[in-house]
Amino acid sequence: MPTIKEIPDEESSAASLPAGPQMKHHDNHDQFMEDLMKTPLFMKTMPTEQEMEENETLAALHSLIYDGTPEEIATNFKNQGNDCFQGGRSQYKHAISYYTKALDQKADDAKLNATIYANRAAVNLELGNYRKVLNDCAAAITLQPENVKAYYRSAKALLALDKIPEALDCCERGLKVDADNVALKKEREKVxxxxxxxxxxxRRRQEQEAKRKEDDLRLQEAIMVRGIKMVSRQQAQRDDEDSDAEEQPGIAHPLQGDHRVKLDPVTGALTWPVILLYPQYNESDLIAAFHEEDTFADHLQLMFGEERPGWDVEQIYSPDRLEVYFEARAEGKPPMLLRVGNKLRLLDILKHPDYQIIDGVCTFFVVPGDTDYSKTFRRKYKKRKP
Incomplete structure (x- = not known):
């Protein structure tokens, strides 16, 4: 015969539930997944300080981390660092953080600390932080001189920095500890x-340097044999100051670049960079390689023979009309203007006792003859007094 059972009230029903935390029921799937990711077991990233404070479970687990002796805590952090290192590049920063926390415990275990330093060096080696690798490996070797991994990682970092003697020394020292270490042997072969x-x-650099010095010596000898005077701009300016000459515009040319006097190794002839200044229009030209046997007539014909420059608005710069001058710089006297014969070789002009090559560049003025400007230009020099 069926019996009638008493229906329990809400309080007695609640009392019958098992003790402990109950699963939350979510109508929203996204909210459910968000709460799930806050559970330590399912976390994919390191929790922040704020999350540690807000999550009671995390706070409890965090307190357990620091429960034990410094050696036990350091070992725990070391193991967590190892797990992160094995987790791949995305976890490297966490691995370094754990190793650093392990070292912060200042455990009284030299071997343990040496291992942690060597492990942190391994992470930084993967990241290319070679200076940090060397610092950590040095600390590891100081604590544990027989730490072969520290020698190995030091050698790899030093090789990456192209410090070959130091890398080879690390390999040799490591192999003295473990002569059969395969990794160190391979690294030594690479070094x-x-x-x-x-x-x-x-060897090639030294050969090139020796050749350069030999070429420079031959060049200087060729210049000295010809009796050509070369001075620096500073020296020329001092000479002008001593003579109380009027200040002259600079003669450096923006196109000069790396053009220098060169010696032909076969013929022994010199070619010079020559700057032509056209003071009337404040223009200039650079002849990068003016052969010492060439004349100004040769170059002026090429430059002004068939086509005139755009700045020659009066069309008066014709080869047969142009006059070439240079500043004669006699010691103790103000610069004088001397005219150059257009059919003279460049070598004959450079050998003039009062001609100076400033900063390795030959400079000349070019003006059209028999013009008002040429007369005014020459008159400026004639007015100068010693």
Missing amino acids: LKRKQVVDEME
Whole structure:
């Protein structure tokens, strides 16, 4: 015969539920996933300080991390760092953070601390932070001189920095501790191969430097034999100041660049960079390689023979009308203007006792003869007094 059972009230029903936290029921799937990701087991990233404070479960777990001796806490952090390192590049910053926290515990265990330093060096090695690798490996070796991994990682960092002698030294020291270490042997082979390349590069550099010095010596001898005077701009300016001459415009040319006097190794002839100044229009030209046997007539014909420059508005710069001058700089006297014969070789002009090549560049003035400007230009120099 069926019996009638008493229906329990709400309080007795609640009392029958199991103790402990209950699963929350969410109507919103996104909210459910967000709450789930806050559970330590499902977290994919390191929690922030704020999350630690707001999440009671995290706070409780965090307090457990620091429960134990400094050695135990450091070991725990080291192991977490190892897990992050194994997790790939995205976890490297967390690995470094854990290793640093492990070292902050100042555990009284030299071997443990040396391992942590070497492990942090491994992470920085992957990240290319070679200076940090060397610092951590040095600390590891100081604490544990037989730490082969520290020697190995130091050698890799030093090789990356192209510090070959130091890298080779680390390999040798590590192999003294473990002569059969395969990784160190392979690294030593890499260092030796790089050493061969670097040595060959240095040998070639020294050969090139020796050749350059030999070429420079021959060039200087060729200039001295010809009796050509070369001075620096500073020296020329001092000479002008001593003579109380009027200030003259600079003669440096923006196109000069790396053009320098050159010696032909076969013929022994010199070619010079020559600047032509046209003071009437404040214009200039650069002849990068003026052969010492060439004349101004040769170059002026090429430059002004068939086509005149756009700035020659009066069309008076014709080869047969142009006059070439240079500043004669006699010691103790103000600069004088001397005219150059257009059919003279450049070499004959450069050998003039009062001609000076300033900063390795030959400079000349070019003006059209028998014009009001040429008369005014020459008159400026005639007015100068010693």
